[in-house]
Amino acid sequence: MNVLAPIVVFTYNRPEHTQRTLNALLMNPLANESDIIIYSDSARTANHKKAVDEVRSYLSEITSFRSIKVIHRDKNFGLAESIIQGITEVLQQSEKVIVLEDDMVVSPYFLEYMNEALEQFVDDDRVISVHGYVYPVDIELPEAFFIRGADCWGWATWRRGWKIFNPNGKYLLDELTRRGLLRFFDFNSTSPHSKMLKEQIKGGNDSWAVRWYASAFLANKLTLYPGRSLVNNIGNDSSGTHCVTSEDFDVGLSKSSINLKNVIVEVSPIALEAFEYYYKKNNSWRKQFINIVLSFLKMNHIKVKTKGWLPPVLHSYIKSFVGIENNTSFEGNYNTWEEADALCNGYGNMDILEKVLSATMKVKNGEAVYERDSVIFDQIEYSWPVLTGLMCAAAQNSGCLKVLDFGGSLGSSYFENRLFLNSLPNFSWNIVEQTHFVVAGKKHIQGKYLRFFETIDDCVQDIKPNAILLSSVLQYLRDPGKIIDTLIKIGSDVILIDRTIVNSNSLNKIYIQHVPSTIYSASYPCYSLSESWLLNRIGKTYDMAADFTSLDFPALRNINSEFKGYIFKKRA
Numbered sequence: 001m002n003v004l005a006p007i008v009v010f011t012y013n014r015p016e017h018t019q020r021t022l023n024a025l026l027m028n029p030l031a032n033e034s035d036i037i038i039y040s041d042s043a044r045t046a047n048h049k050k051a052v053d054e055v056r057s058y059l060s061e062i063t064s065f066r067s068i069k070v071i072h073r074d075k076n077f078g079l080a081e082s083i084i085q086g087i088t089e090v091l092q093q094s095e096k097v098i099v100l101e102d103d104m105v106v107s108p109y110f111l112e113y114m115n116e117a118l119e120q121f122v123d124d125d126r127v128i129s130v131h132g133y134v135y136p137v138d139i140e141l142p143e144a145f146f147i148r149g150a151d152c153w154g155w156a157t158w159r160r161g162w163k164i165f166n167p168n169g170k171y172l173l174d175e176l177t178r179r180g181l182l183r184f185f186d187f188n189s190t191s192p193h194s195k196m197l198k199e200q201i202k203g204g205n206d207s208w209a210v211r212w213y214a215s216a217f218l219a220n221k222l223t224l225y226p227g228r229s230l231v232n233n234i235g236n237d238s239s240g241t242h243c244v245t246s247e248d249f250d251v252g253l254s255k256s257s258i259n260l261k262n263v264i265v266e267v268s269p270i271a272l273e274a275f276e277y278y279y280k281k282n283n284s285w286r287k288q289f290i291n292i293v294l295s296f297l298k299m300n301h302i303k304v305k306t307k308g309w310l311p312p313v314l315h316s317y318i319k320s321f322v323g324i325e326n327n328t329s330f331e332g333n334y335n336t337w338e339e340a341d342a343l344c345n346g347y348g349n350m351d352i353l354e355k356v357l358s359a360t361m362k363v364k365n366g367e368a369v370y371e372r373d374s375v376i377f378d379q380i381e382y383s384w385p386v387l388t389g390l391m392c393a394a395a396q397n398s399g400c401l402k403v404l405d406f407g408g409s410l411g412s413s414y415f416e417n418r419l420f421l422n423s424l425p426n427f428s429w430n431i432v433e434q435t436h437f438v439v440a441g442k443k444h445i446q447g448k449y450l451r452f453f454e455t456i457d458d459c460v461q462d463i464k465p466n467a468i469l470l471s472s473v474l475q476y477l478r479d480p481g482k483i484i485d486t487l488i489k490i491g492s493d494v495i496l497i498d499r500t501i502v503n504s505n506s507l508n509k510i511y512i513q514h515v516p517s518t519i520y521s522a523s524y525p526c527y528s529l530s531e532s533w534l535l536n537r538i539g540k541t542y543d544m545a546a547d548f549t550s551l552d553f554p555a556l557r558n559i560n561s562e563f564k565g566y567i568f569k570k571r572a
Contacts, residue, residue, distance in 0.1 A: 013051035103235025128221035145268035150216035152209035154231030228254035332511035407473030542568035
């Protein structure tokens, strides 16, 4: 690899964000071989001065780059002027540059990707820049690909590329209009880029990025993107001058390097379609309304628990569209599990584990009350029938309760119920999960009452469970009948089933469930189990003591299904 590109970082008044950005950069193996230039903008108002001073104090202490140059602006440039002038200054001295703002957290493979791409395409005039962020789209993208135009969240360019930048927004809009390119500029009319450009011309925003994109688009230049994001923008929390609260852009960082050997220098139709679908989904009027409301809630330190202070009609409206359940979607029905599975990205990726672990650690350490599927709640959502079934098993065994929680994540149900169960004279909660969850659970979560096992056999050999819990798990198993039969043979006193998707038909139906990106980006095959099939299967050995509706989940109505739970007691 040739001489590494200098890194330019633009900062203002967010010391915590700046620290996270630079700490992430330092996790890159190439950081100590890279020169870094940091522009610190001056305070725009007296109220910002303290935070700007905190940023500058922190910048004075950073080390471990090959060289460090901090430039203190003596007046407030504002984001656009600071970036435009800063990049121009650096590219007068260097042939290439890597650009970050103070809210970009990068993967450890970011600098490797940027420098390799800058070297690989240095003489390819079709390519104007390299980008490190990619949207959390719903389909698998190529390892690396090209899109027409340019982008702004963790990027790089050459001196030859930056020469194309035109700061005159009116000229750019007129040219796009004259050439009939507005629809294509807006990703087939799904994105608001032309609206943003018009607002910039009117003075409604000061976006340099939309002008960079327009300049590259008009020149018919391409930007390289990674198939897995190497950048996550942590600034969409209303902390910055030009951002609002939104989780639509949150991504997990790539855990491996990007292979650039076979990338084709042309627009990727797969990626283009994915971008268009993403824009269409996230720029609907419903989504915009929701983001405005959520921004208001967070900026005013109001918990997203609207009942009690919003008018009932508005509360119902927000609940309908903000709730996790209504951001979840199901598609199908598919003929076989394998057919659906081939179209999914699965539940096994490390990004999901990372989010679940982070949320569970907060609960374990007392920083949060309750989590489910990595989402933090401000109060525990008890499943009282499940707790009743657990206490029933304990009562039958003189206060002894040994739970086998199959597919129990990192202990969501344990932490939900521990207040009532930890006082039992003989109690243990034992989770059987995927290997990477078990490894994380043993290392970070396991304790006096909570343990993790990779297989049912391992768990049963260690304990004799008198209660088995299957909470939101049966519908995600390729062969739920086989697991049910295996668990029945254990002979526990009680089998508890909760949050299980069932239908009133005689057949198990197969769908694909898409998890909202606000939780984590995932899709996986999912059964809607025939309730009669399920009851008959377990009813050979157990009697149903009770059934109940376990979640009001409107998204399931589209597939004529519901979330139900059951308490089964072993037949005498």
